[in-house]
Amino acid sequence: MAGMELVSDQGYRIDGRKPSELRRIRCNMGVFTQADGSAYIEQGNTKVLAAIYGPHEASNNMRNRVCLDRGFVNCEFSQATFSSAERKKRSRGDRKGRDISAHIKQTFEAAIRTSLYPRSQIDIYLQVLHSDGSLYCACVNAATLALIDAGIAMKDYVCACSASLTKGSSLIDINHVEELAGCAEFSASILPKLDQIIYSELNGRIHQDELGLLVDAVSTGCRDIFAVIDQFVRSRLAETASYFTHS
Amino acid sequence: VMCDQTMCIPGERLCSSEQYQAGRGTYVRHGSVFATLAGRVERRKESGDNLLLIHVQSVHSQQLVPEIGAIVICKITQLSSSYAKCKILSVRGSYLNTSFRGMIRKEDVRSTNRDKVEIYKSFRPGDVVVAKVLSLGDASCYLLSTAENELGVVIALSENGDAMIPLSHDQMQCPKSLIKENRKVARPQSDYLSF
Amino acid sequence: MAKVILGDSEKWFIIHGIQDDLRNDGRSCDDYRHIEVETGVISNTHGSSRLRLGNTEVMVGVKVELGTPDPHSPNDGLIHFHVDCSPNADPSFQGRGGEELSSNISCILTRIFNNKTAIDLSTLGIIPHKQCWVVHVDVLILECGGNLFDAVSVAVKASLHNTGIPNIQVTDGDEGTQEISLPDDPNDVKFINTNNCPLLVTISKAGSRHIVDATADEESCCNASLVVGVTRRGRTMGMRKMGEGSLDPESIPEMIETGKNIGRQLHIALDKLLKVEQGMANDIEKVGYL
Numbered sequence: 001m002a003g004m005e006l007v008s009d010q011g012y013r014i015d016g017r018k019p020s021e022l023r024r025i026r027c028n029m030g031v032f033t034q035a036d037g038s039a040y041i042e043q044g045n046t047k048v049l050a051a052i053y054g055p056h057e058a059s060n061n062m063r064n065r066v067c068l069d070r071g072f073v074n075c076e077f078s079q080a081t082f083s084s085a086e087r088k089k090r091s092r093g094d095r096k097g098r099d100i101s102a103h104i105k106q107t108f109e110a111a112i113r114t115s116l117y118p119r120s121q122i123d124i125y126l127q128v129l130h131s132d133g134s135l136y137c138a139c140v141n142a143a144t145l146a147l148i149d150a151g152i153a154m155k156d157y158v159c160a161c162s163a164s165l166t167k168g169s170s171l172i173d174i175n176h177v178e179e180l181a182g183c184a185e186f187s188a189s190i191l192p193k194l195d196q197i198i199y200s201e202l203n204g205r206i207h208q209d210e211l212g213l214l215v216d217a218v219s220t221g222c223r224d225i226f227a228v229i230d231q232f233v234r235s236r237l238a239e240t241a242s243y244f245t246h247s
Numbered sequence: 248v249m250c251d252q253t254m255c256i257p258g259e260r261l262c263s264s265e266q267y268q269a270g271r272g273t274y275v276r277h278g279s280v281f282a283t284l285a286g287r288v289e290r291r292k293e294s295g296d297n298l299l300l301i302h303v304q305s306v307h308s309q310q311l312v313p314e315i316g317a318i319v320i321c322k323i324t325q326l327s328s329s330y331a332k333c334k335i336l337s338v339r340g341s342y343l344n345t346s347f348r349g350m351i352r353k354e355d356v357r358s359t360n361r362d363k364v365e366i367y368k369s370f371r372p373g374d375v376v377v378a379k380v381l382s383l384g385d386a387s388c389y390l391l392s393t394a395e396n397e398l399g400v401v402i403a404l405s406e407n408g409d410a411m412i413p414l415s416h417d418q419m420q421c422p423k424s425l426i427k428e429n430r431k432v433a434r435p436q437s438d439y440l441s442f
Numbered sequence: 443m444a445k446v447i448l449g450d451s452e453k454w455f456i457i458h459g460i461q462d463d464l465r466n467d468g469r470s471c472d473d474y475r476h477i478e479v480e481t482g483v484i485s486n487t488h489g490s491s492r493l494r495l496g497n498t499e500v501m502v503g504v505k506v507e508l509g510t511p512d513p514h515s516p517n518d519g520l521i522h523f524h525v526d527c528s529p530n531a532d533p534s535f536q537g538r539g540g541e542e543l544s545s546n547i548s549c550i551l552t553r554i555f556n557n558k559t560a561i562d563l564s565t566l567g568i569i570p571h572k573q574c575w576v577v578h579v580d581v582l583i584l585e586c587g588g589n590l591f592d593a594v595s596v597a598v599k600a601s602l603h604n605t606g607i608p609n610i611q612v613t614d615g616d617e618g619t620q621e622i623s624l625p626d627d628p629n630d631v632k633f634i635n636t637n638n639c640p641l642l643v644t645i646s647k648a649g650s651r652h653i654v655d656a657t658a659d660e661e662s663c664c665n666a667s668l669v670v671g672v673t674r675r676g677r678t679m680g681m682r683k684m685g686e687g688s689l690d691p692e693s694i695p696e697m698i699e700t701g702k703n704i705g706r707q708l709h710i711a712l713d714k715l716l717k718v719e720q721g722m723a724n725d726i727e728k729v730g731y732l
């Protein structure tokens with residue numbers, strides 16, 4: 001894929017987007033009945049389901065992770081064997097899966113008010129149905145919605161977005177093809193209303209001066225994602241609340 | 248209760264912490280009260296406080312965890328000479344999807360004659376008990392107490408499997424066999440058992 | 443599977459209801475719950491489907507790839523089943539927790555499809571001994587609300603029906619070798635014939651009667667059940683007794699008979715739906731989880 005033009009001379013990307021344009025986001029909350037909270041998000045072709053169980057008493061194999069003064073987050077990331085272009089042999093437990101699980105756990109331990117749930121465990125399960133780049137980001141956004149659905153106290157929303165750098169300009173919400181191009185990739189999670197970065201990761205090599213550009217691009221992207229999610233949550237809230245007032 | 252129709256989402260700034268006292272579903276940061284849940288904002292006058300309490304009522308079902316001082320309903324699972332172990336089934340009147348482990352130590356069974364308490368004469372496995380959370384305990388279970396008149400056994404089956412009727416603070420009777428059994432019987436109060 | 447723990451009186455209530463042909467959700471013993479099926483939901487696959495049966499949620503993705511045929515049947519293609527239980531369905535599936543259930547389901551699928559008539563595997567052959575199509579059917583279990591086997595089999599049939607295999611050109615190359623070329627147009631495909639594709643019907647014994655499509659609550663009251671593979675014409679293709687309880691030999695033919703009837707009806711309903719959906723092709727927007 002090296003040498004491929006990520007942005008055309010006219011300023012459009014391979015899938016026809018502008019460099020600072022997100023893919024279409026569609027989401028839903030409460031898609032499952034058995035989990036304590038669940039959500040679904042689509043960012044372009046990347047489709048992720050999230051389920052939350054808990055807070056509950058620590059399961060037997062997690063006993064050593066119990067904290068007396070706060071709750072802990074247990075996260076597992078699974079990717080359906082049919083989700084990627086090439087069929088995967090294993091759906092979870094591979095290096096990439098463990099990596100993403102660890103990052104999501106870290107992200108949400110910073111965002112959940114864990115001190116309200118002493119000695120408890122909160123499970124975040126993520127299932128990728130279709131993977132087309134920015135998996136970590138879609139997972140974080142799905143988990144945020146699922147945590148809201150589960151009624152778990154959070155400091156703020158968590159919104160995540162990725163960005164890449166080509167020829168000195170930034171591209172946000174990168175898809176699978178753009179990931180393959182091998183440019184530097186930066187992803188971050190922010191608390192949009194408190195304006196704090198709680199997770200950031202950079203793969204690849206960039207010039208130090210360009211980092212600011214990427215951080216700006218990602219924060220703008222996160223804010224745009226926040227606007228979409230916020231609108232959805234508010235309309236759902238109003239809908240749910242209207243059942244209470246009429247009955 | 249003042250309940251305006253404003254909705255909030257996690258992280259939303261609700262007001263200054265000088266204006267209102269932060270209640271459930273909120274937290275204070277840099278002198279402002281922020282929401283932690285998605286739900287309805289309620290402002291309430293608490294007796295004795297001059298500040299109004301602001302809290303957020305989630306519209307989504309919420310999993311509760313036992314907290315210190317909360318009234319819980321539990322079922323006795325295991326007895327020993329010094330403690331009774333139990334499963335916590337509900338907290339503050341709301342049913343839990345998954346139970347938490349709890350323990351009632353011998354010294355927390357009653358408030359009087361503490362040194363004469365015998366666990367076997369207070370509980371039996373399968374009894375349903377109303378208790379109060381004393382502390383978060385050690386890593387494996389919550390410490391509970393029944394050392395109040397309103398706390399103790401509320402449902403118990405006799406050896407034949409019939410629901411027994413309370414006779415006094417320490418006895419229950421099987422309506423069929425008329426056998427009396429010893430229990431730490433609760434005098435349930437409506438504030439303690441609200442469903 | 444989400445463990446349902448019922449008290450004795452709850453169990454008796456359910457069993458007595460079944461005895462009177464009135465179940466907790468108002469169905470009679472032979473009624474199925476509402477089924478929601480959608481095909482072509484994942485564009486990364488050659489065929490896919492999503493199914494919701496009560497609270498049971500299943501997703502199936504089919505991918506075909508080129509491979510070498512089995513030496514015992516050099517002219518045929520291959521079909522593999524793989525089942526994955528997502529921890530979204532139950533926290534106990536985390537890590538390797540769901541493997542027992544997964545292998546259980548994939549075994550029974552392999553068994554009912556391991557039959558010359560179920561899917562004509564010779565249509566998947568390309569060059570004998572050298573090249574054939576390998577069909578990977580990947581089942582993802584997203585929520586367990588009872589009757590998982592039937593749900594999986596319906597979703598598998600729907601996804602296979604939706605699976606397009608690229609029309610391949612075999613040309614004779616130099617020195618007796620054969621070369622294959624894939625079509626340029628991704629829509630140049632032939633669909634798998636699913637006319638004889640079996641469906642599983644689980645018949646659970648509760649008290650002296652048997653029920654189909656048991657919910658999770660009902661499953662915890664029934665300790666013996668029979669899983670039967672049934673074709674569209676009502677032929678049985680494999681059978682398995684499940685659960686720790688025992689069955690009276692006389693009740694087995696009766697249960698199989700019920701299974702065949704229900705299976706036939708299920709096939710008719712599903713075929714009708716798939717036909718309608720195929721007719722609408724790309725005009726409709728997929729609902730998915732939105």
